[in-house]
Structures are given as structure tokens and as C-alpha cells.
Amino acid sequence: MHPLRLTVNGKPHDLEIDPRVSLLDLLRENLSMTGSKKGCDHGQCGACTVIVNGRRINSCLSLAVTHEGDDVTTIEGTADGEALSPLQAAFVKHDAFQCGYCTPGQICSATALLDELKRGEPSVVTKEKVELVDEEIRERMSGNLCRCGAYNNIVDAILEVAEART
Amino acid sequence: MRPFSYSRVADDKAAVAAAGAQNAKFLGGGTNLVDLMKHEIERPETLVDVSRLPHEEIEQTESGLRIGAAVTNSALAADAVVREKYPLLSTALLSGATQQLRNRATTGGNFLQRTRCQYFYDTQRACNKREPGSGCDAIGGLNRFHAILGASENCIAVHPSDMAVAMVALGADAETVLPQGGVRTIPADALHRLPGDTPHIDHQLAQGELITHVVLHKAPQYQMYRKVRDRSSYAFAVVSIGIAFDLLEGHFMKIRIAFGGVAHKPWRAARAEEVLEGKAPSRALFEEAADAELAEAKGQGDNDFKIPLMRRLIVASLTEMTSAQEKAA
Numbered sequence: 001m002h003p004l005r006l007t008v009n010g011k012p013h014d015l016e017i018d019p020r021v022s023l024l025d026l027l028r029e030n031l032s033m034t035g036s037k038k039g040c041d042h043g044q045c046g047a048c049t050v051i052v053n054g055r056r057i058n059s060c061l062s063l064a065v066t067h068e069g070d071d072v073t074t075i076e077g078t079a080d081g082e083a084l085s086p087l088q089a090a091f092v093k094h095d096a097f098q099c100g101y102c103t104p105g106q107i108c109s110a111t112a113l114l115d116e117l118k119r120g121e122p123s124v125v126t127k128e129k130v131e132l133v134d135e136e137i138r139e140r141m142s143g144n145l146c147r148c149g150a151y152n153n154i155v156d157a158i159l160e161v162a163e164a165r166t
Numbered sequence: 167m168r169p170f171s172y173s174r175v176a177d178d179k180a181a182v183a184a185a186g187a188q189n190a191k192f193l194g195g196g197t198n199l200v201d202l203m204k205h206e207i208e209r210p211e212t213l214v215d216v217s218r219l220p221h222e223e224i225e226q227t228e229s230g231l232r233i234g235a236a237v238t239n240s241a242l243a244a245d246a247v248v249r250e251k252y253p254l255l256s257t258a259l260l261s262g263a264t265q266q267l268r269n270r271a272t273t274g275g276n277f278l279q280r281t282r283c284q285y286f287y288d289t290q291r292a293c294n295k296r297e298p299g300s301g302c303d304a305i306g307g308l309n310r311f312h313a314i315l316g317a318s319e320n321c322i323a324v325h326p327s328d329m330a331v332a333m334v335a336l337g338a339d340a341e342t343v344l345p346q347g348g349v350r351t352i353p354a355d356a357l358h359r360l361p362g363d364t365p366h367i368d369h370q371l372a373q374g375e376l377i378t379h380v381v382l383h384k385a386p387q388y389q390m391y392r393k394v395r396d397r398s399s400y401a402f403a404v405v406s407i408g409i410a411f412d413l414l415e416g417h418f419m420k421i422r423i424a425f426g427g428v429a430h431k432p433w434r435a436a437r438a439e440e441v442l443e444g445k446a447p448s449r450a451l452f453e454e455a456a457d458a459e460l461a462e463a464k465g466q467g468d469n470d471f472k473i474p475l476m477r478r479l480i481v482a483s484l485t486e487m488t489s490a491q492e493k494a495a
């Protein structure tokens with residue numbers, strides 16, 4: 001067992017864990033926060049995406065012990081009480097899901113994406129400067145698969161929030 | 167996953183000392199190692215976490231950059247100097263994996279990621295890399311993604327990294343700390359090895375040897391990275407190419423070319439470079455260079471298409487890079 005202190009959605013935790021536990025399993029099993037989903041458990045689908053210290057990562061490929069002192073945000077921490085975040089509201093408005101299994105990962109991913117845009121970070125399709133076009137959003141969201149194929153509406157929802165922000 | 171002990175170390179000395187333990191492995195972002203540990207393909211008894219070593223800086227040197235091994239792939243790709251002076255590297259990084267993975271993946275770990283050969287991953291199948299002496303199910307099997315250069319009768323796997331191809335094309339050097347103390351510098355193109363009779367060994371580093379930095383030298387004037395893949399995003403390269411050169415009075419100077427997706431290591435196209443160096447660009451010359459490099463290329467069946475594909479990629483990339491120049495002249 002290994003000691004681990006980290007903050008999840010603003011709440012500090014002081015734990016003892018097996019070093020084999022992934023951050024995803026820590027959230028779901030130890031902390032009973034089942035918003036983050038396990039799709040593949042191998043870094044291939046993005047359903048487990050959470051935000052660590054402001055950056056989105058696949059929590060399934062990250063050992064929880066490596067997150068000493070980290071600040072983790074999950075889907076449970078995105079809304080402000082009952083008030084949806086702008087992205088959550090846009091997903092509802094644009095019907096950006098069907099079964100909803102990929103949605104927590106999509107929203108965490110898109111939340112961090114908005115900050116990446118704000119910092120002017122490039123993607124592989126960026127020319128000189130980031131432009132808010134479909135292609136940019138699609139490339140930046142390619143790590144989040146949706147078996148229901150809600151991609152068009154997901155892109156519309158994210159673009160709307162991104163445009164409102166600039 | 168097999169049990170292991172985990173430790174976080176504060177400096178290089180502690181890292182290499184801890185890695186002297188039985189079957190120890192360094193842990194970077196874990197995006198490859200943790201995946202392989204889940205499959206029990208990697209079974210380390212000790213994990214030494216080097217992701218928080220003080221190697222998270224990108225320093226400017228007199229002529230280039232010195233990149234800490236713990237710098238993430240996304241930080242490196244977004245660095246203003248890298249984008250401006252080494253677009254080849256930035257593009258290669260951004261064309262690999264996804265933002266979520268790049269946010270964790272480190273410069274050191276990316277170099278040493280293991281092959282994506284599906285038989286290496288499938289523990290029910292024969293694989294000399296995973297289980298030395300067991301055979302190779304990729305030979306005569308499904309081998310669309312496999313090697314056309316430098317393969318052996320024991321292994322035809324390819325190295326999957328985009329970043330490493332860029333590092334070879336840019337003539338980067340890796341700096342390491344040896345387990346017994348002392349440091350060494352290894353050119354990026356000498357870091358990995360061909361499979362030969364020992365395909366279970368991917369690279370030249372000793373057990374417990376730690377990559378601390380990667381050094382980039384003076385930025386070449388012309389650079390390009392191109393990746394050919396089955397989907398436009400989030401897919402490993404079928405083949406890729408990194409090219410860097412200067413032009414002196416319309417002639418290639420210090421040209422370096424590296425291929426991805428064709429061999430057990432990022433493939434330095436030394437024969438093509440030799441044909442091109444000092445010459446003026448022309449389509450005939452590009453074709454001659456491609457033919458020289460691919461003279462010994464050998465398909466495995468499913469991947470035969472990679473030979474003409476690579477040939478066209480070489481010619482098209484060099485044409486695109488030099489045509490802007492021609493128009494200006």
C-alpha cells in the first residue's frame with residue numbers, strides 16, 4: 001500500500017492505495033465517483049478523460065500513485081451545483097449524445113480544449129493561428145470516440161461555446 | 167497486473183540507483199508502460215517514477231535547444247521556439263496520439279515506447295520480442311503494418327514513434343546518465359537497434375540507464391514531417407518521413423532524412439542523403455535517391471504496398487519542399 005494525497009473536484013483526499021490502481025479505478029471504485037467511464041481501459045477511447053492540473057488526460061493509463069498533490073477535475077466537478085457549465089448546456093441544446101456513455105469524457109475533454117484554445121496551443125491542422133473551424137475541433141477531439149456517432153452535434157456544441165468565448 | 171513496488175525519486179543519482187533493483191523500469195507518463203503492464207507483457211517488479219525529476223525545462227542553448235526528458239509531448243509541441251525553429255518536431259509530435267495522451271507522454275518515454283505489432287500484444291501468439299525463441303507470428307501472418315527495411319527472420323516489427331523520426335531527421339542527441347554513474351551522449355539515430363537475433367532488445371541503453379535530456383542543434387532552413395495513415399487523426403503511421411536541409415546556392419546541404427513505419431527503428435535514409443547532398447534539386451534526382459534507399463526494401467505480403475508508397479512519399483515531399491524555392495528563383 002502507498003500513501004496518496006490529492007484533490008478531486010476541490011475536495012482533498014488522504015488515501016492508502018495499491019500502486020496498481022489506475023486513476024480511473026481510484027475515482028470509480030475507491031471514491032465512488034462513477035461519472036468517469038471505462039470504455040477500453042487502454043487509452044484508446046477517451047471515455048475516462050479527466051482534467052489534472054488543468055490538462056486533460058486518460059485516467060485509465062495513469063497510475064493513481066503518480067498523482068500525489070495533483071488537482072483532479074471530473075465530470076462531477078464541471079457543473080456549479082445544479083447550474084450546468086456552458087459546455088454541458090450546449091451538449092443538451094445540440095443533442096450531442098445518444099446513449100451518453102462517452103459524454104463525461106467528451107465534456108471533460110472539451111472543457112480542457114477551450115483552455116488550450118485560449119492559450120493559443122496548436123493542433124496538427126493549425127496553420128499560423130488557431131481558427132475556430134470544424135476541422136480544428138474534430139482534430140482536437142479525436143481522442144474521444146462516440147459509438148453512437150454523435151460527432152456532428154458534439155462539434156457544433158463545442159464550436160458554439162468556443163465562439164461565445166472569443 | 168503483477169504487483170510491483172513504486173518509488174518517486176528526487177534526482178538522477180537516486181533514479182539510476184533505484185533502477186538497479188531486480189527487474190526495475192523507469193516510469194514516464196506511463197501511457198505505454200502501464201498499458202503493457204495491464205496486458206502483463208511488461209512485468210516490472212520495481213517502478214521508478216522519473217516523470218517529476220527536474221527535467222521539465224526547455225532551455226535555449228547557443229545554437230539550439232536542450233529539452234528535459236520529462237517535458238511532455240504537448241508542452242514540447244506547443245513551445246514557441248520549437249514551433250518557429252523546429253516545425254518538423256512540432257508537427258511530428260502533434261500528429262501522434264491525442265491531446266490526452268500527449269499531455270502525459272514524456273520526451274524520454276516517447277523514444278522508448280514499444281512496437282504496436284498486434285502479435286506482440288496478443289499473449290496467445292508467438293512473438294520473439296515478447297518471449298525470446300517462441301517464433302514470430304507476424305511473418306506469414308497479418309503484416310500490413312510491418313517492416314520493409316532492416317527486418318530479420320526473427321522479427322519484422324516497426325518502431326511506432328513519430329517524435330523519434332523527427333529527432334533523427336533533426337540530428338538530435340540524447341543525453342543519459344549511466345547506472346554506474348557518468349554520462350554519455352547518444353545520437354538519436356543510434357539509440358534504437360535492428361532486431362537481428364535479439365528482437366527483445368529495442369535500443370542501445372543499458373539496464374537502468376536514464377535519458378535526462380535531448381539536445382537539438384542549429385535549426386535547418388527547410389523542414390517537413392509527413393505522415394501517411396489510415397485515418398486523418400489518431401492513428402499510427404503506415405509510413406512517415408522527416409526531412410531537413412539547408413540550401414546553399416540552390417544545392418542541398420546537410421540533408422537528413424528519416425522514415426517512420428518502415429523498420430525496427432526510426433530509419434535514417436543515409437543512402438538517399440548521399441545521393442542528394444551537394445546536388446541541385448530535380449525530380450530525377452529525387453527518384454534516384456528514393457531508389458537508392460529502397461533498393462533492399464522487402465515486403466512481407468500484406469505490406470508490399472509500403473515500398474511504392476514510400477518511394478512516392480520521398481519524391482512528393484522533396485518536390486513540395488523545393489518547389490517554393492524554385493518559384494522564388
Ligand SMILES: Cc1cc2nc3c(=O)[nH]c(=O)nc-3n(C[C@H](O)[C@H](O)[C@H](O)COP(=O)(O)OP(=O)(O)OC[C@H]3O[C@@H](n4cnc5c(N)ncnc54)[C@H](O)[C@@H]3O)c2cc1C
Binds near residue numbers: 044193194239276
Ligand atoms: C491509443 C494510443 C495511440 C497512440 N498513437 C501514437 C502515434 O500516433 N504516434 C506516436 O508516436 N505515438 C503514439 N502513441 C504512443 C505514445 O506516444 C507513447 O505511449 C508515449 O510517447 C510514451 O511516453 P510515456 O512518457 O508515457 O512513456 P512510458 O509509458 O512511461 O514509458 C515508455 C518506456 O520508456 C521508458 N522510459 C520512460 N522515461 C524514460 C527515461 N527518462 N529514460 C529511460 N527510459 C525511460 C520506460 O521504462 C518504458 O519502457 C499512442 C499511444 C496510445 C495509447
Ligand code: SF4
Binds near residue numbers: 281284304
Ligand atoms: S514482428 Fe516482432 S514483435 Fe511482431 S510478432 Fe514478430 S517478433 Fe513479435
Ligand code: FES
Binds near residue numbers: 039047048049
Ligand atoms: S477507458 Fe481510458 S481511454 Fe478508454
Ligand code: FES
Binds near residue numbers: 100
Ligand atoms: S453518445 Fe453513445 S457513445 Fe457517444
